[in-house]
Amino acid sequence: MNLSFVTIVSGLPRSGTSMMMQMIEAGGIPVLTDHQRTRDEDNPKGYYEFEPVKKTRDDPSWVPTARGKVVKVIYSLLYDLPLEYEYRVIFMERNIYEVLASQKRMLQRSGKTGANLSDDKLAELFKGQLNKFNHWIHNHRSFAMLPVNYSDIVTAPQLLAEKINTFLGGGLDIQAMVRAVDPALYRNKL
Amino acid sequence: MTKVKIDNKLYERAKKAAEAAGYSSFEEFVSSVIEKELALLEASPDDDKAVSEQLRGLGYIE
Numbered sequence: 001m002n003l004s005f006v007t008i009v010s011g012l013p014r015s016g017t018s019m020m021m022q023m024i025e026a027g028g029i030p031v032l033t034d035h036q037r038t039r040d041e042d043n044p045k046g047y048y049e050f051e052p053v054k055k056t057r058d059d060p061s062w063v064p065t066a067r068g069k070v071v072k073v074i075y076s077l078l079y080d081l082p083l084e085y086e087y088r089v090i091f092m093e094r095n096i097y098e099v100l101a102s103q104k105r106m107l108q109r110s111g112k113t114g115a116n117l118s119d120d121k122l123a124e125l126f127k128g129q130l131n132k133f134n135h136w137i138h139n140h141r142s143f144a145m146l147p148v149n150y151s152d153i154v155t156a157p158q159l160l161a162e163k164i165n166t167f168l169g170g171g172l173d174i175q176a177m178v179r180a181v182d183p184a185l186y187r188n189k190l
Numbered sequence: 191m192t193k194v195k196i197d198n199k200l201y202e203r204a205k206k207a208a209e210a211a212g213y214s215s216f217e218e219f220v221s222s223v224i225e226k227e228l229a230l231l232e233a234s235p236d237d238d239k240a241v242s243e244q245l246r247g248l249g250y251i252e
Contacts, residue, residue, distance in 0.1 A: 112248075
């Protein structure tokens with residue numbers, strides 16, 4: 001596959017981005033990752049992260065090397081991407097309280113702290129940020145976006161894989177994408 | 191009062207939805223939708239800071 005665009009998997013942290021990365025990798029698109037953040041109980045199959053993504057605002061030199069590959073970028077870092085490239089963004093959507101429950105478990109396990117706010121307040125803030133993000137991305141022609149519901153990965157993987165294949169221009173191994181789905185990973189379901 | 195032009199099809203859909211949801215008028219429905227959207231868009235710097243703390247704690251930003 002010789003793709004001219006950068007494939008991005010995005011969303012809130014703990015919205016299923018790693019699972020989507022596994023699917024797309026199985027489909028045949030190489031993953032851009034440095035494996036610095038190793039697998040753990042929160043992400044048993046690995047995080048699929050690429051550290052330079054966090055420093056894109058200061059150094060976006062990794063971006064052209066990502067053409068033809070898939071890279072994970074959380075929603076708030078998409079603003080930093082240079083606009084002269086083409087991006088196809090698969091954006092994970094998940095029940096916000098499932099996301100927060102998963103974030104809370106991850107923070108507890110790592111012994112780190114996040115925002116000291118109630119779930120309701122944090123949910124409101126994240127929804128506001130996603131709203132703002134949606135306005136922004138729809139007004140930038142460098143980006144095409146496919147919203148994906150997290151639960152569809154488990155309940156309708158074949159249909160979802162077909163949609164992703166079409167969005168990314170075809171040529172993916174749909175059956176391999178379906179086989180990559182691990183329903184046991186659907187944790188923190190409300 | 192300010193007038194706003196919207197697509198006819200969107201207007202028809204919104205009008206039906208407003209009636210079904212029990213709004214007393216289409217104007218009330220539109221005002222309510224705008225208020226909700228503004229509340230989300232007008233988040234304060236403190237709110238943005240709180241979200242950054244959460245993302246940093248999770249290891250997704252520096």
